Amino acid sequence: TVMFSKIAVVHKTDGNFFLSFRVGNMRRRQLMGTTINAMLVKTKLTAEGELISFFHEHLDITTEGKDDLYLLAWPVVVFHKIDKNSPLWNISPEELLVADFEIIVVLEASCEATGGSIQVRTSYLPSEIQWGYKLAPLMTKYKVDDNYGKYNIDFTEFNKIVPMDT
Numbered sequence: 001t002v003m004f005s006k007i008a009v010v011h012k013t014d015g016n017f018f019l020s021f022r023v024g025n026m027r028r029r030q031l032m033g034t035t036i037n038a039m040l041v042k043t044k045l046t047a048e049g050e051l052i053s054f055f056h057e058h059l060d061i062t063t064e065g066k067d068d069l070y071l072l073a074w075p076v077v078v079f080h081k082i083d084k085n086s087p088l089w090n091i092s093p094e095e096l097l098v099a100d101f102e103i104i105v106v107l108e109a110s111c112e113a114t115g116g117s118i119q120v121r122t123s124y125l126p127s128e129i130q131w132g133y134k135l136a137p138l139m140t141k142y143k144v145d146d147n148y149g150k151y152n153i154d155f156t157e158f159n160k161i162v163p164m165d166t
Helices: none
Strands: 002-004 008-013 016-025 031-045 051-059 076-082 101-111 117-124 129-131 133-135 139-145 148-153 161-163
Touching: 002 117, 008 133, 016 101, 016 133, 031 076
Parallel strands: 008 129
Antiparallel strands: 002 016, 008 016, 016 076, 031 051, 031 101, 101 117, 133 161, 139 148
16 A cells, blocks of 8 residues: 555755655555645635635645655655745744644556556645654665665654654
8 A cells, every 4th residue: 555644744954844744655566657746725715705615725745856756666755845835834833733724645656567547645634734843764774794785664663753943
C-alpha cells in the first residue's frame, strides 16, 4: 500500500516556512509515473456575499529533490512553501488551532507489474497539522567496510515528529 504520514507539520527551513508530510510506497513493486497533487478546501465568502462551500486552492508542492519526479523507491517528504502565494500565508500558529479547512492530497501512479493505474488519497485537518515540528529522519547510512556503505530505512519512525525552533 501507499502510506501518508498521519500528521503534517509546519517548520522553518532557510528562513522560509513549509508545510510538509511524508509519502511511502510499501509495495514490493515500484510505482511508475507518480504524480502528487494537494489542494486546500474551505468555505469562502465572496465580495458579493455568495457562500462557496467547497472552494479549493491548489498547493504547489515539491520533494527534497526540488522537482516533480516522485520516485518512491524510499519514503519522501513532500513540501509546500508557505509564501505570499500560499493559501496558508496569513495563518498563525494560534489561528491554525481554530481554522476550518482540509488539505486533500492525491497520489496517482501506474503499477510497474500490471500497468494498472492507482489513486490514493489522504487529507489533513488543522488538528492534524503540528506547528514547530519536523518529520523525524528515517534513513541512516552505516559503514559495511572501507569501500561500501548501506542505507537503512526505519519505518517505525514514519509518523514520528520532532520539535524544532520556529
